[in-house]
Amino acid sequence: MRLTRLLAAAALLLAPTLVPPAFAQNAEVREPGLVPYVVKDYAIEKSLTGKPGDAAKGRQWAITGGQGNCVICHKMPIPEVAFRIGNVGPDLSEVGGRLTPAEIRMRIVNSKLLNEETIMPAYYRVSGLTRVAPAFANKPMLSAEQVEDLVAYLSTLK
Numbered sequence: 001m002r003l004t005r006l007l008a009a010a011a012l013l014l015a016p017t018l019v020p021p022a023f024a025q026n027a028e029v030r031e032p033g034l035v036p037y038v039v040k041d042y043a044i045e046k047s048l049t050g051k052p053g054d055a056a057k058g059r060q061w062a063i064t065g066g067q068g069n070c071v072i073c074h075k076m077p078i079p080e081v082a083f084r085i086g087n088v089g090p091d092l093s094e095v096g097g098r099l100t101p102a103e104i105r106m107r108i109v110n111s112k113l114l115n116e117e118t119i120m121p122a123y124y125r126v127s128g129l130t131r132v133a134p135a136f137a138n139k140p141m142l143s144a145e146q147v148e149d150l151v152a153y154l155s156t157l158k
């Protein structure tokens with residue numbers, strides 16, 4: 001009896017912190033150590049840091065190995081790394097005209113919310129990851145600031 005009540009209490013406590021299934025169109029996502037965020041209509045409206053990012057830094061993360069390194073899969077207008085540019089993902093040269101900043105943010109945070117099968121890494125996520133290098137255990141691949149810097153940069157691409 002006591003145990004049942006204890007378990008019920010634990011379940012109640014844990015319930016709001018449970019991460020919703022990867023395929024969630026509308027959800028509030030809370031993960032240990034990460035800023036909570038709300039996904040609505042495949043977009044995250046609010047800045048993870050509460051302020052706009054720095055587009056110049058975002059451009060840098062897009063080409064930095066170990067950080068974003070987006071150019072290994074995406075065409076972007078960054079001539080100095082032309083030799084490293086991949087075409088696994090869609091061309092992002094005009095992504096700011098196609099997607100809103102909120103939609104871009106969701107795709108960087110966790111594009112698996114849109115397509116469970118995508119090979120694009122979920123950059124702001126700590127749970128449900130497989131084959132994580134020890135250096136990344138319990139750490140998202142990008143910080144909230146870096147995500148916002150990338151949102152700012154990609155939004156300039158029109």
Ligand code: HEC
Binds near residue numbers: 068115121123150
């Ligand atoms: C391993 C390859 C890979 C890497 C690395 C990668 N992406 Fe992607 N990305 C994809 C693929 C593939 C898609 C297409 C969506 C899908 O698979 O459902 C995509 C889609 C996107 C989209 C949506 C584009 C659209 O037109 O709908 C954005 C925005 C995006 N990626 C941004 C980024 C950013 C920013 C980075 C770096 C932080 C990044 N991606 C790194 C593979 C990658």
